[in-house]
Amino acid sequence: MESLNLTREIVGRRYPARRNYLSDTWVRSFAQVVCPDSAGEIRDEVPEFFIPALRDGPFEIFNDLGVELKRLLHVSQEYAYSGALKINDWAESVSTISDLKEKSSKLGSIYILDVKTVFTQNQKTCVESLMRVFVRRS
Amino acid sequence: MALNGDVLSTQEWKVNVTDLVRYAWVSGDINPIHFNQAAAEELGLPGTIVHGLFAHAKLVAELARVSREQKLGKLVQTNTKFASMMPAPGTYTLQVSRPGDAASLVAKVLNGEGALCVEVRASYAPV
Numbered sequence: 001m002e003s004l005n006l007t008r009e010i011v012g013r014r015y016p017a018r019r020n021y022l023s024d025t026w027v028r029s030f031a032q033v034v035c036p037d038s039a040g041e042i043r044d045e046v047p048e049f050f051i052p053a054l055r056d057g058p059f060e061i062f063n064d065l066g067v068e069l070k071r072l073l074h075v076s077q078e079y080a081y082s083g084a085l086k087i088n089d090w091a092e093s094v095s096t097i098s099d100l101k102e103k104s105s106k107l108g109s110i111y112i113l114d115v116k117t118v119f120t121q122n123q124k125t126c127v128e129s130l131m132r133v134f135v136r137r138s
Numbered sequence: 139m140a141l142n143g144d145v146l147s148t149q150e151w152k153v154n155v156t157d158l159v160r161y162a163w164v165s166g167d168i169n170p171i172h173f174n175q176a177a178a179e180e181l182g183l184p185g186t187i188v189h190g191l192f193a194h195a196k197l198v199a200e201l202a203r204v205s206r207e208q209k210l211g212k213l214v215q216t217n218t219k220f221a222s223m224m225p226a227p228g229t230y231t232l233q234v235s236r237p238g239d240a241a242s243l244v245a246k247v248l249n250g251e252g253a254l255c256v257e258v259r260a261s262y263a264p265v
Contacts, residue, residue: 030164033157034192035199048213049198052191053165069169070181074190077218 045084073134083126111135147234154227188224197245210262
């Protein structure tokens, strides 16, 4: 708990860009697990259901903030899709802590942490996400 | 064309720990609470639980199929709420319905008692 770093000062913190190569093999393997019927329909665009595989880099963020995974509750996730990511190309994602609030709830005192991530390909924004988690203080 | 409020699709989803190991492998989400009983119990959980984003991905895939049938156009936004944990192994219901808004769909994972576990609201724009 001593290492928990959740103050308003972290709002706006931007994490280094992450790069993922969207190989045909990876996308099809993911589709086989999630929705086998769709794997054969995949052509050159990444289906929207694959985007969670890019994962917003949350583990790095929570490590940085000193938040143990057991204190987390993933409450919501938004995605806005403005363009399709192409298979067999690189995608880049940049995450920023967009908000932090503290409140009392039935879970006890909690933090509400929002992380915004922008996914781009060849400098073009394709997807934006907003992840909200609750962090229990104890 | 379906009427507002209609349930457009219902199917059963049986999920076991092997499925969760496979999802961890392809997604990189290797939190052991999803596939290791002891790790889950250590954190006060009754047992292994389904990755929330696995359920999200499953629902978004089903939404893609239904939206094609309904000719709703291009997916522009999804809003997902994780309402309750999904123990695994377990059997769940995936349901897609059309709310009041003609350009949207709602997909849900319901547990055996019919309680909501995960909900995805999807908005579409004409192509």
